[in-house]
Amino acid sequence: HRPSMRTPTEMIVGLVLCPCGLLLTLTGTLAPSWRQVSLVPNQPMDVVWEQGIWDICRERQSTHDRLCGQADELGYFEQVPVRVAQGLMPSSLVVTLVGLVVAALGVRCWQPEPRHLVAGVAGLVLLLSGLMSLVPSSWYTQELWALPAPPGSTLTVGYSLVLSYLGSCLEILGGLALALSFHHCCKER
Numbered sequence: 001h002r003p004s005m006r007t008p009t010e011m012i013v014g015l016v017l018c019p020c021g022l023l024l025t026l027t028g029t030l031a032p033s034w035r036q037v038s039l040v041p042n043q044p045m046d047v048v049w050e051q052g053i054w055d056i057c058r059e060r061q062s063t064h065d066r067l068c069g070q071a072d073e074l075g076y077f078e079q080v081p082v083r084v085a086q087g088l089m090p091s092s093l094v095v096t097l098v099g100l101v102v103a104a105l106g107v108r109c110w111q112p113e114p115r116h117l118v119a120g121v122a123g124l125v126l127l128l129s130g131l132m133s134l135v136p137s138s139w140y141t142q143e144l145w146a147l148p149a150p151p152g153s154t155l156t157v158g159y160s161l162v163l164s165y166l167g168s169c170l171e172i173l174g175g176l177a178l179a180l181s182f183h184h185c186c187k188e189r
Helices: 009-030 080-106 116-142 159-179 181-188
Strands: 035-038 047-051 056-060 065-068 154-157
Touching (some): 009 080
Antiparallel strands (some): 056 065
8 A cells, every 4th residue: 555645625714714823813803893883972972892701992083093901991801701711711712722743743744644533532622712702702792782882872893803703713614624634544454
């Protein structure tokens, strides 16, 4: 049996989607715009409050003056969906990094044959990391309008929440692709 010099397609797909998902999830975790609060009473019309899971920023859109580190007067950071996101999003990033290291060991980068079992395990780890970031993103979206905000203001989804969703989905798809390596493992036996 001669070793194939081609890397299996599912491994290539997994190794493309998962790092992209990691970058999107990292940006979504760090950037302070999970929710935008606009048309706040007793504030100028062009003031927008951007609320993330770590920070609140106030931006005046006409001048693009942005000031972060705003006081949390309404108890936004004490809300359960925000606290869960603060725990699960960084945990997901760490699990993704571990999964990518395991995937690199399983995919045939420097060996004649890929290690299908190792790549499959990496797929399961990356699938888990995608689910770990999808849960807080989904829960936050569900509770978006229930989280405290000034009465009469307008609430919209921020770009960080969208990036977190997309990153989670890419990690889940990449993890599933790598988990398909188990098929080759079973076929070899």
